[in-house]
Amino acid sequence: MALPKLREFITPADAQGVLNALRNYQDRALIVAGGTFLHGLESRGLLTHVEALIDIQRLGLDYLESGKDGLKLGATALFADLETMPEIRNDPWLGAIKDALVFPPVQVKNAATIGGSVAASCPFFDVPISFMCLDGVVKCRGSSGMRDIPMQEFFTGLFANAMENGEFMVELAIPRPRTRSASAFMKVETNANDLAILNAAVRIDVDESGTCSDARVIAGGGVGETPIRLSDAEQVLVRQRLTPEICARAGLSAKGSVNPISDHRASAAYRSEMTRVMVNRALRQALDRLRQ
Numbered sequence: 363m364a365l366p367k368l369r370e371f372i373t374p375a376d377a378q379g380v381l382n383a384l385r386n387y388q389d390r391a392l393i394v395a396g397g398t399f400l401h402g403l404e405s406r407g408l409l410t411h412v413e414a415l416i417d418i419q420r421l422g423l424d425y426l427e428s429g430k431d432g433l434k435l436g437a438t439a440l441f442a443d444l445e446t447m448p449e450i451r452n453d454p455w456l457g458a459i460k461d462a463l464v465f466p467p468v469q470v471k472n473a474a475t476i477g478g479s480v481a482a483s484c485p486f487f488d489v490p491i492s493f494m495c496l497d498g499v500v501k502c503r504g505s506s507g508m509r510d511i512p513m514q515e516f517f518t519g520l521f522a523n524a525m526e527n528g529e530f531m532v533e534l535a536i537p538r539p540r541t542r543s544a545s546a547f548m549k550v551e552t553n554a555n556d557l558a559i560l561n562a563a564v565r566i567d568v569d570e571s572g573t574c575s576d577a578r579v580i581a582g583g584g585v586g587e588t589p590i591r592l593s594d595a596e597q598v599l600v601r602q603r604l605t606p607e608i609c610a611r612a613g614l615s616a617k618g619s620v621n622p623i624s625d626h627r628a629s630a631a632y633r634s635e636m637t638r639v640m641v642n643r644a645l646r647q648a649l650d651r652l653r654q
């Protein structure tokens with residue numbers, strides 16, 4: 363891996379040490395967590411300016427907590443640990459995370475962190491959109507304290523996000539829903555080690571009468587420079603008693619709301635059609651989970 367300007371590898375023992383290093387090096391510093399995406403960034407020529415790598419693994423941010431308000435996932439907690447959390451394995455509300463964690467290879471899951479997967483801001487990743495459909499909130503720290511960024515406002519472009527220079531992510535919070543809720547994630551890929559051609563994550567909340575009170579429909583993997591929330595598809599679901607027919611209508615609406623890219627993996631037309639199929643299937647999966 364070529365980092366022609368690299369001068370220092372810094373391993374701070376606390377958050378202040380990270381902030382000092384970020385202040386000293388400004389945009390010439392790069393946070394490193396699991397390191398699994400550094401090659402992906404380097405091979406796109408995005409690290410030629412980097413003079414300092416700041417390893418955040420000694421900060422004690424590898425916790426996974428569940429409380430009455432929801433989940434608190436430390437930025438350096440590993441995918442491998444997340445997938446063994448009993449709630450992730452069993453709770454229909456968190457089904458989208460369980461589904462998304464099926465895809466990364468085991469070697470990646472043993473090194474990749476929650477913070478790295480979100481902060482990388484790659485529109486083809488799977489795990490971040492599962493957090494997005496659950497209204498995840500990025501908690502980041504900077505010199506003036508802590509700041510919350512809702513995941514739906516976090517991604518601002520290809521490999522770009524709403525964190526400012528001098529800030530880094532310390533936690534992802536996922537609020538516990540107040541009603542019955544289920545989520546699901548689906549992906550189309552060319553092979554088991556590939557980035558998504560198209561992925562979709564959905565959540566449905568239902569009230570006591572079984573009517574959908576809220577919904578999230580998120581698509582990623584080539585629908586744009588960032589994953590996108592498909593509000594029109596959500597509106598097809600809200601205030602309805604959910605049936606396979608309603609799920610199919612939401613899928614159709616999702617297809618009509620995206621304007622995907624064409625690349626060597628798939629054409630825009632194929633991605634559009636797969637948006638319909640994956641949103642429909644993910645909603646059916648979430649519906650099945652609600653009924654269990």
Ligand SMILES: Cc1cc2nc3c(=O)[nH]c(=O)nc-3n(C[C@H](O)[C@H](O)[C@H](O)COP(=O)(O)OP(=O)(O)OC[C@H]3O[C@@H](n4cnc5c(N)ncnc54)[C@H](O)[C@@H]3O)c2cc1C
Pocket residue numbers: 392393394395396397398399400403418437465466467470473474475476477478479480481482486487488489490529530531532555556
């Ligand atoms: C072979 C392979 C297969 C993969 N398959 C999948 C898949 O199927 N599904 C999927 O979703 N993903 C997949 N991925 C992507 C993987 O999820 C990411 O590489 C991983 O989550 C990044 O986490 P990391 O801790 O290694 O981050 P790093 O590589 O350490 O960092 C990635 C980026 O995030 C920044 N960063 C990291 N932590 C922070 C922080 N706390 N605050 C601010 N910035 C930070 C870094 O500066 C860097 O820009 C795959 C990757 C590989 C290499």
